[in-house]
Amino acid sequence: MLQKTKLNVLGKITAVTIFSAAAVFLLNTTDAKAETINVSSDKIANTEASYAIQDALNQAEEKATDSNPYRVVVAPGTYKLTSALRIYSNTDLVLDGVTLTQDAGSTYTRNILKVGDQNDTHSGYYYKNISIEGGTLDEQGNSATAIKAVHTQNFSMKNVTVQNTHNAHLMETAGVDGLTIENCTFKNQLLDTKDVTYAYECIQLDIPVSKHIEGYLSEALQSKNVKINNCTFDNAPRGVGSHTTFLNVPFDNIQITNCKFSNMKSCAIQGMNWINCTISGNTITNSPRGIAIYSVRDFGTFLPSTATAEGGVTSSAPDTYVAPAKNQNINISKNTISCSGTDPYASYEPLAILLEGMNLTSASKKTSQSDSVPAGDYFISGAKVTDNTITTHGHGIRFVDTKNSSIASNKITCTGKKGSSFYGIQLREGSTSNSITKNTITNASTNGIYLNTKSSASSISGNTIKSAGKYGIDIEQASATTISSNKISSPAVNGIYIFSGSKVKTIKSNTITSARKYGIGLDDRTVVDLIQSNKITKPANNGINVYNKSTAKKIVSNKISSGKGYGIAIYSNSSKTKLKSNSIKSCKRGSTNM
Numbered sequence: 298m299l300q301k302t303k304l305n306v307l308g309k310i311t312a313v314t315i316f317s318a319a320a321v322f323l324l325n326t327t328d329a330k331a332e333t334i335n336v337s338s339d340k341i342a343n344t345e346a347s348y349a350i351q352d353a354l355n356q357a358e359e360k361a362t363d364s365n366p367y368r369v370v371v372a373p374g375t376y377k378l379t380s381a382l383r384i385y386s387n388t389d390l391v392l393d394g395v396t397l398t399q400d401a402g403s404t405y406t407r408n409i410l411k412v413g414d415q416n417d418t419h420s421g422y423y424y425k426n427i428s429i430e431g432g433t434l435d436e437q438g439n440s441a442t443a444i445k446a447v448h449t450q451n452f453s454m455k456n457v458t459v460q461n462t463h464n465a466h467l468m469e470t471a472g473v474d475g476l477t478i479e480n481c482t483f484k485n486q487l488l489d490t491k492d493v494t495y496a497y498e499c500i501q502l503d504i505p506v507s508k509h510i511e512g513y514l515s516e517a518l519q520s521k522n523v524k525i526n527n528c529t530f531d532n533a534p535r536g537v538g539s540h541t542t543f544l545n546v547p548f549d550n551i552q553i554t555n556c557k558f559s560n561m562k563s564c565a566i567q568g569m570n571w572i573n574c575t576i577s578g579n580t581i582t583n584s585p586r587g588i589a590i591y592s593v594r595d596f597g598t599f600l601p602s603t604a605t606a607e608g609g610v611t612s613s614a615p616d617t618y619v620a621p622a623k624n625q626n627i628n629i630s631k632n633t634i635s636c637s638g639t640d641p642y643a644s645y646e647p648l649a650i651l652l653e654g655m656n657l658t659s660a661s662k663k664t665s666q667s668d669s670v671p672a673g674d675y676f677i678s679g680a681k682v683t684d685n686t687i688t689t690h691g692h693g694i695r696f697v698d699t700k701n702s703s704i705a706s707n708k709i710t711c712t713g714k715k716g717s718s719f720y721g722i723q724l725r726e727g728s729t730s731n732s733i734t735k736n737t738i739t740n741a742s743t744n745g746i747y748l749n750t751k752s753s754a755s756s757i758s759g760n761t762i763k764s765a766g767k768y769g770i771d772i773e774q775a776s777a778t779t780i781s782s783n784k785i786s787s788p789a790v791n792g793i794y795i796f797s798g799s800k801v802k803t804i805k806s807n808t809i810t811s812a813r814k815y816g817i818g819l820d821d822r823t824v825v826d827l828i829q830s831n832k833i834t835k836p837a838n839n840g841i842n843v844y845n846k847s848t849a850k851k852i853v854s855n856k857i858s859s860g861k862g863y864g865i866a867i868y869s870n871s872s873k874t875k876l877k878s879n880s881i882k883s884c885k886r887g888s889t890n891m
Contacts (some may be wrong), residue, residue, distance in 0.1 A: 386425045525556060553577075567586070608617050696724045828852045
């Protein structure tokens with residue numbers, strides 16, 4: 298145990314301060330001249346697979362150093378384990394052509410591979426420079442996580458297949474700085490719909506507390522610098538994600554790129570309290586939800602002091618509310634998402650992309666799965682959702698309490714039943730100072746773009762909205778600075794509808810064709826400063842309709858033609874509207890009604 302003695306002298310500060318985030322992708326053992334220990338098939342046959350492989354890993358534990366890493370190479374074959382393998386620092390386990398299995402139907406939970414001791418007591422990012430290459434880890438349907446890595450720095454996997462768990466994750470990590478998983482396959486993870494164990498994710502980014510990670514020291518240790526690239530996920534509840542977090546200790550620098558997710562029962566990627574996050578180039582098929590990123594939630598959130606009480610490691614993170622960063626740097630781009638089905642585990646609405654903050658007006662209640670979360674606005678901010686191609690039977694893109702963010706250049710095709718309460722793009726519950734630009738939305742079940750419940754957009758511009766089930770653009774109890782240069786065709790009711798006390802500064806240069814009621818409608822005490830240079834063709838009723846104590850201050854230079862009602866109709870006594878330079882042609886009831 299020489300290595301442990303040497304590292305323990307350095308103490309907890311070493312793990313936190315010496316190894317910075319820049320060290321996330323340190324050299325793997327394959328990049329240096331490594332000592333090699335071969336585990337032959339003869340040795341395995343003469344002893345037992347668990348003993349033979351563990352003996353080699355123990356030798357590496359005793360001798361490997363940063364400058365002298367070790368490679369443990371196992372001969373190709375299929376081997377049944379009778380105990381979990383434990384791997385330590387500066388070790389590369391090579392399993393090319395190897396399948397490691399467990400006894401099927403085991404009545405106990407047993408990992409295939411675990412970083413550290415069976416009941417590990419080390420703090421910080423203690424273990425380091427560990428990699429797994431090749432092979433298949435098969436849990437044979439047991440209720441045990443195949444791989445666990447906690448209190449670890451620079452852990453990597455390449456070309457590994459992990460499969461066949463029942464009511465357990467395929468892989469769990471917590472308190473990891475530098476997790477790289479490339480060209481790996483995770484599949485066939487079964488989770489019962491009754492008596493749910495919360496083991497949703499193939500790869501779970503968890504937190505080291507006793508209720509969630511057994512066999513390790515509890516500590517409010519941040520997970521950061523995670524890179525999951527070019528991996529395949531099939532037939533599981535969720536692919537990658539987290540449903541637990543420490544208050545004021547976000548997961549930092551999460552990259553999920555170029556992966557394929559198919560047949561997810563719940564969600565492909567579901568994160569909680571992630572910052573500096575990139576989710577890009579992934580393909581998601583046959584999943585009720587594609588990508589869902591939450592802030593702190595009122596379940597699954599633990600106070601740093603809880604980990605301190607359990608593990609004895611002091612945390613600098615407070616237990617009190619701290620306002621989130623205004624730029625959390627969340628980027629979701631160039632993903633192809635095709636949604637279908639419903640979540641069998643919880644009442645989540647189907648959708649392609651969700652960003653959801655939480656505004657707590659009072660502290661949440663402590664439960665068995667969460668500490669009490671202090672009151673405060675845990676918003677998401679600084680997100681960019683761009684260039685995604687979406688086919689969805691539910692919502693396309695939804696922001697909840699998400700601020701200072703943008704939704705741009707996405708292509709959304711909706712396949713849900715017309716009239717159902719799903720939207721192409723929606724901002725709700727205080728999602729303010731956002732922009733929605735250059736998106737294409739086809740066949741939205743209800744509204745193409747929908748803002749409600751005190752949300753706001755600085756710009757809704759350059760969008761193309763076809764055949765919305767109700768309104769093309771709908772602003773309800775919300776506000777927008779500019780609605781401009783949008784192309785809206787064949788909405789089932791109105792092209793643009795502003796109502797329920799909403800405010801809009803400018804509606805300008807939009808093209809609205811074949812609205813089945815109004816081209817532009819104002820209702821219920823709404824205020825619009827300027828309606829200018831819009832082209833409205835073939836509305837089934839009035840081209841522009843101002844109604845029910847609403848105000849349109851200026852309506853100028855609009856072109857309205859071939860309507861079945863008036864070109865412009867003002868039914869509101871409170872609206873002292875200035876009309877100027879409008880061109881109205883072939884409207885059956887006349888040009889204006891005031």
